[in-house]
Amino acid sequence: MKLASLKTNQEGQSSRDGYLVVVDRSLRFQVDVSHIAENMQQALDSWANVAPVLQAIYVSLNQGRVQNAQPFDVTQCLSPLPRAYHWADASAYVNHVELVRKARGAAMPESFWHDPLMYQGGSDTFLTPNQDICMPTTDWGIDFEAELAVITDDVPFGVSAQNAQQHIKLLMLVNDVSLRNLIPAELAKGFGFYQSKPSSSFSPVAVTPDELASNWRDGKAHLPMRCYLNDELFGQPNAGIDMTFNFYQLVAHAAKTRALAAGTIIGSGTVSNCDRALGSCCIAEQRMLEILEFGQAKTSFLQFGDTVKIEMQDEQGATIFGAIQQKVTRRAES
Template sequence: MKLASLKHGRDGRLIVVSRDLKFYASAESVAPTMQYALDNWDAVFPGLNQIYEELNRVGGDALDQNKLGAPLPRSYQYLDGAAYVSHIKRNRAARGESLPSDFLEKPMVYQGISHGFMGWNETVHLPSDDLGIDFEAEIAAVTGDVPMGVSAEDATKHIRLFVLLNDISLRAIIPGELKRTFGFLTGKPASSLGPIAVTPDELGQLWDGRLVSGTMRTWVRGEKFGEIETGQDTPFHYGHLIAHVAQTRAFEPGSLVGLGTVSNEDSSRGFGCVGEARALETIEQGSPKTPLLKFGERVRMEHFDRDGNSVFGAIEQTFAVAAEVTKSAA
């Protein structure tokens, strides 16, 4: 099943989207919002699925993705990891740092902003483009209720949906924050979600109960930047991250869990963020060559199945100065 949210107020209006992303139907008679659906998943799933089957059989209203916001604009919890080894290894090596000694024993996870997820094509407004603007291409799981103490093997049973995620990062701020050993904060502004949320069963063979396979393609400033296999090169899966955090807390429905920037050991496949490309350039050439993003520049990411079909729709965004900063300058 594929779901999305029309732009409306803070939480949007839930709709069901056809498999080919061409049509939609209102879900209002079953669940008015995505959060309502997640809170009442077992009760509403049959009704939503009936709408989905009918939509795929006879069609519906034409879908205009420009009218879609984030599928889940406000989340109870956003947890993001660094599970792809090549990504964290390259970034740390460029800073003259090694991997933590226990890196392969337990996942690295931080908690980011869980409110105000931007839609797939919203302009990203920031105070300055001297902050080292970067994108990070990810696939995030959306959970239902998760009990405290759940095992990694059982944790994935609580995943309700998957979404495309742009974890926006400010590279000029992050190193200083990490050196203070209190984690990310101002270096991680609000993130963006792709337009379509997809249930695990809808992914078919792309979902093996642990990882989502397929090809993540990225473009920076109109040029292809990455073509990354998402289901490999990580020792951790979604269940590991969920179970790691659930050691001391239960999850509310609508918690987002990302594995971090997708990355392959084979660097010829490109990159899921500019920072990793710069890190590899620093390692191999002594200094970074690829510039970070400036206002007016565009990034795009899209995940494809084995037949070349878009799974979650795309995220395509430009960057601009925040209105508040413009007013202050005036």
């Protein structure tokens, strides 16, 4: 099943939480289901009751049996969850962490291989899939980070990794925008990210895990994450390879000391493979490889006018989530 949140409903009314639509598998048609659940959060709050109804509509939509279907316009999409109660991002590809630390001469604690890194990010203002990354300066080191994320229903306190899998209801792509030049000073304070992690963006569509068929297994999505910078392929590492902690483990980690509310988003961290020939899902990693090889970075962080595209396709080349497509623009001084 594929779901999206639109900026306006059929009557032209707008809502900051969006209006829920079911989207067909090819991302060509949609049907308004806001009479069943007005928005994504309402659907997640009552997932056990609502999901079977939405699934039946999805099947009918794919069979061409929904009379009131409309063309799906990705430019009208908000984030699947335009704002969320909880957004936690991990760093599940530990080889990525090791590489970044190695380039700056920092040893990596052995614990990183068996205890996930995770931080809680801002979830009140997510960007739309096509919204500009608008910053006042490029001196902050603007970077993209291509990731996968899961959305859960209510997760009990202390859930095990084995039981966590039943609470993963939806998957989506993430561009976890980072301001690299602000990170060192923030982390040096010993209190984590804040200013260096502005609003993230998510794919137009969130999908149930079964949409990935056999490519969703062991809590991982075994498909390439394709990233384009200014329309040129930047990287396509496989999201299922070299993922040290799967999503079941990440959800369990987040719930170790608290229950998680329905609508919680858990990110994988930047997708990264040990096979460097597949490229990178962020500029920082590419720069680290350049430092190790040449003694200095050659690739600049994002500049005004640069474009970023993040997408995942199935084996037939069909887009699964739709694409995150963003441009870096200058924010006027206020």
